[in-house]
Amino acid sequence: MSNRGNDAGKERLESPGGTISSNFTERLTLKVNGEARQLEVDTRTTLLDALRENLHLTGTKKGCDHGQCGACTVIVDGRRINSCLTLAVMHQDAEVTTIEGLGTPDNLHPMQAAFVKHDGYQCGYCTPGQICSSVAVLQEIEAGIPSHVTLDLVSPPEMTADEIRERMSGNICRCGAYSNILAAIEDVAEGQKS
Numbered sequence: 012m013s014n015r016g017n018d019a020g021k022e023r024l025e026s027p028g029g030t031i032s033s034n035f036t037e038r039l040t041l042k043v044n045g046e047a048r049q050l051e052v053d054t055r056t057t058l059l060d061a062l063r064e065n066l067h068l069t070g071t072k073k074g075c076d077h078g079q080c081g082a083c084t085v086i087v088d089g090r091r092i093n094s095c096l097t098l099a100v101m102h103q104d105a106e107v108t109t110i111e112g113l114g115t116p117d118n119l120h121p122m123q124a125a126f127v128k129h130d131g132y133q134c135g136y137c138t139p140g141q142i143c144s145s146v147a148v149l150q151e152i153e154a155g156i157p158s159h160v161t162l163d164l165v166s167p168p169e170m171t172a173d174e175i176r177e178r179m180s181g182n183i184c185r186c187g188a189y190s191n192i193l194a195a196i197e198d199v200a201e202g203q204k205s
């Protein structure tokens with residue numbers, strides 16, 4: 012059983028052994044899109060909620076809040092993660108890149124431009140996660156990280172449609188823009204080769 016106390020960020024917990032007080036907030040510094048941001052969060056706050064509710068970066072979307080749709084994908088210290096599945100306080104001093112940090116309306120990231128060119132979205136709700144994931148996917152292939160469909164584990168993985176589909180399989184699009192998303196990613200991959 013628990014009762015909220017008067018002190019902000021404190022809860023009084025009633026346990027079988029008596030009543031105890033605990034502080035549930037923590038100061039946190041994140042480097043978000045290249046800028047150091049200080050925030051104080053309840054330690055139970057997910058990274059997704061910290062970005063959206065504390066920092067008002069609403070480009071990152073909440074779809075399922077259970078790690079099943081990929082709408083909340085952001086890049087943390089160079090790796091993509093589902094921000095709904097991780098607590099903000101686990102990322103002290105981490106570098107976080109959200110869709111807002113990849114490009115701007117006047118200066119789109121190549122992946123954003125490719126999604127526009129290939130019509131890689133309809134409602135757009137999954138798109139920030141799709142784009143953050145796509146950017147990280149190309150880096151993963153470039154870094155030689157194998158996937159479930161990589162047959163040859165000795166040579167670097169090839170940039171095939173199967174590799175991209177498999178690696179993007181955690182990003183669900185209810186509008187079904189998958190073939191155009193694949194075309195956009197392949198276009199950027201091709202551009203990076205030349």
Ligand code: FES
Pocket residue numbers: 072073074075076077078079080081082083084093094095096
């Ligand atoms: Fe995080 Fe769906 S909102 S995976």
Ligand code: FES
Pocket residue numbers: 131132133134135136137138183184185186187188
């Ligand atoms: Fe609508 Fe993907 S564009 S969910």
